[in-house]
Amino acid sequence: MIRVAVVGYGRCGEAHARCYAGMPDAAVVAVADPTPTRRRLARRHHPHAEVVRSSTELSAEVDLALICTPPSSHETYIEESLLRGAHVFCEKPVFLDPVNGRRLIDLASARARIIFPGHNYLFAPVLNALREQCSPARIGRPQRVEITIDRTRPAPGISDWRPDWRSDRGVAGGGILVDHGAHCVYLTEWLCDRRIRQVSCRIRYGASGIDHWSELRLRLGGGATATVTLDWRAASRRTAYRVIGEYGTAAAVLDDQPGAVPGGRVAGAVPAQGRSGHAHSDWMPEMAREVLRHVACASDVRTLAAPALTVAEVIAAAYASARAGSRWHAVDAHDPERTHRPS
Ligand SMILES: NC(=O)c1ccc[n+]([C@@H]2O[C@H](COP(=O)([O-])OP(=O)(O)OC[C@H]3O[C@@H](n4cnc5c(N)ncnc54)[C@H](O)[C@@H]3O)[C@@H](O)[C@H]2O)c1
Structure with missing residues (x-):
């Protein structure tokens, strides 16, 4: 037990x-x-x-x-x-x-x-379906990833503590780049199976000094590129992923608008306010089983935690790039062997 x-x-x-x-x-x-x-x-x-x-x-x-x-x-x-x-x-x-x-x-x-x-998000059925559809056998080697996360505001925390903590840099550690960017960084590498090498970023800050809009451009191994656009002041909610390969495109939306993704195969859509909810609890059991499996065999932490280190490195490089007029920043390729869902 x-x-x-x-x-x-x-x-x-x-x-x-x-x-x-x-x-x-x-x-x-x-x-x-x-x-x-x-x-x-x-x-x-x-x-x-x-x-x-x-x-x-x-x-x-x-x-x-x-x-x-x-x-x-x-x-x-x-x-x-x-x-x-x-x-x-x-x-x-x-x-x-x-x-x-x-x-x-x-x-x-x-x-x-x-x-x-x-x-x-590595355990989200819709994103696993997308990854299946953007495998090299289906669309050739992925060349480009595009992710759009539009929200009308930061998600509120529980009302009894500090519902606005996501707008407080001291608590949240950053704005939308830290909150949603974290998912987008590991997903980009996972979807195209390449490692992020360089980062360029533009940011818009609000009155609270928190980034509420960000455009992250990424250069990955093998000449692949990615663009991640994050917005906390959008007119409506939208979550879209597109992977462009040598011969085709695969796409997924996590909201109610599957038709909003132009071109390609649509891997699937789940309702914005579906069963998953804020914490995505319906993705949790599979992830928890993985956690317990790795605890039981005390798996190698360097392999398991490498993607989290990449997230921290890419986000730190993105803030540095934005401060330096969007200049390209290198990401430390500390572990070329890192994998996202080690077996
Ligand atoms: N993976 C996902 O899809 C996902 C979704 C939402 C949130 N999150 C992450 O989960 C974390 C929590 O977010 P949330 O939405 O549950 O926030 P929340 O506002 O709902 O809850 C925060 C809780 O932390 C408690 N707390 C604050 N300071 C504490 C401390 N020093 N020690 C112990 N407890 C403390 C508060 O009392 C509160 O109960 C964040 O890191 C957030 O990024 C992940």
């Missing part, structure tokens, strides 16, 4: 806890959250768990910590959990600072513990 602690019982933490509590080989033994209403809820949902204000108060023996707090605290809780001897699953973005990320991976490696990134 894998004993699970949840750090941060917000919308994501609650959904992960429900998922693990329903698995035969896992038990939620502890929850830490500073918000009293969230602790009350956690006690109701998990009456046998130790529920505390801060993870430093935990006394339960824990095998796996699920870090579900806002991004600026991820690195602190990863380190604390590893030092306790626990394996770690961390919501995205796992690391904000690539240098610190490397240090934490070294720490995990020295202790034979995993850090599993919450890159849950």
